[in-house]
Amino acid sequence: MTNPSPLLARLAERLGAPHVLTDAADLAPHLAETRGLRRGHALAVVRPADTAEVAFTVRACAEAGVSVVAQGGNTGHVGGGLPQGGIVISMARLTRLRAVDPVNASITVEAGMVLADVQAAAAAAGMLFPLSLASEGSCRIGGNLSTNAGGTAVLAYGNARDLVLGLEVVLADGRVWNGLKGLRKDNAGYDLKHLFLGSEGTLGLITAAVLKLHPRPLSRAVAFVGLASTEGALALFERLRAEAGATLTAFEYIAPFGLEIVLRHRAGARRPLAGTHAAYALVELSSTRPGTDAAGALEGMLDRAHSEHLVEDAAMATSEAQARAFWDLRESLSEVQKAEGASIKHDVSVPLSRLPTFLDRATEACEAALPGLRVCAFGHFGDGNIHFNLSQPPGTDRAAFLDQWGRFNRIVHDIVQEFDGSIAAEHGVGLLKREELARYADPVALDLMRSLKLALDPRGILNPGKVLAETISGSPAIEPTAIKI
Structure with a gap:
């Protein structure tokens, strides 16, 4: 499309001119990833207020032959949300909490809700939404779902994919698939939501989701453990998994260099153990059963592991503040690496x-x-x-x-x-790993991915150039321009 003005005018008429951004200063935050390694470019950033406006935007762009990229908190690490031209659809205004159903253990939220706000809404209802990431104060749930985010609670609760009951998705032609059912059993045809979870906005734009909730833990214990080796970390994990079962909610590994740079660069960080060790583990147990003493249980397990030389040293958090400090040693690792x-x-x-x-x-x-x-x-x-x-x-x-x-x-x-x-x-995968995927993925898997892309996005307007390295054979897909590094 050589002249974008008619499209932008059409979008401004529907969304309102203040929500169609074209000035360089307004575009800038949407054109760079958090690590600063890559920059994109775009005709405009639009800020729809609801699903209907997202659908209108996608339909208008499809008719004009202009690509679209959905963007949430823009906290990704692989360039998946960076535009290579076209229109950025910001989900920042889609922040409604549509419903909470504690009996069904579900919550229905719009894609622009910040992850921490989803957690808070669940907590206000006496429940737990367990997806937890270091960026949870700024990342948005739509981005979490489109990348199938993991985080620190996967061991107990699974990836983002495992926390979804239903989705609402805007398709490449502007139609809206309403799959917002809070059902745990539904075999009425294909389970369509799994096509869009983890697809990085290349097959459809997630605008809302029904998410699973869990009972809130009543007892929690956190320990920082020093080990003789990575093999020792695996041996300890096996022991704790056998003894703690489902109450083992986190087992995070930290290499010595990682701990040292946190202590060097993180303000207020304190060495958790007196000596140094070849490997470290951050362990968390939690229980929803009344009367359970998670701290006592974890301390007993670690004492037994120490007596059998599986553990060299361990420190139990004796307060919530100390538990947060132990977790901060782990969660600040990505940030402090910049100082090195x-x-x-x-x-x-x-x-x-x-x-x-x-x-x-x-x-x-x-x-x-x-x-x-x-x-x-x-x-x-x-x-x-x-x-x-x-x-x-x-x-x-x-x-x-x-x-x-x-x-x-x-x-x-x-x-x-x-x-x-x-x-x-x-x-x-995004941009960073798309050639790597082409190199390592099973050829049949790649063919299936291309077939799905062609079926759901025949013109190739949804986040072009991401995940799959090459233009789809036989498709009139828009060729993405090279990203600016």
């Missing part, structure tokens, strides 16, 4: 039984490839998801280090592939 220079980041998963071997192999291979490189591995050990991040060697050039991203992808992702793992565990 550039990072080459990998979000991967492998079968839990092979996780210690993966960590040892990948660490050795990366350190051998670049002297002075620091491996910062941490994450959701209990579900096999590790953020395998590489900090640049001190005193080296930032740009030269980042230029080696592809080289380290080969090292890390080849080992992930060898271990039957995934190169995209919880952050999605």
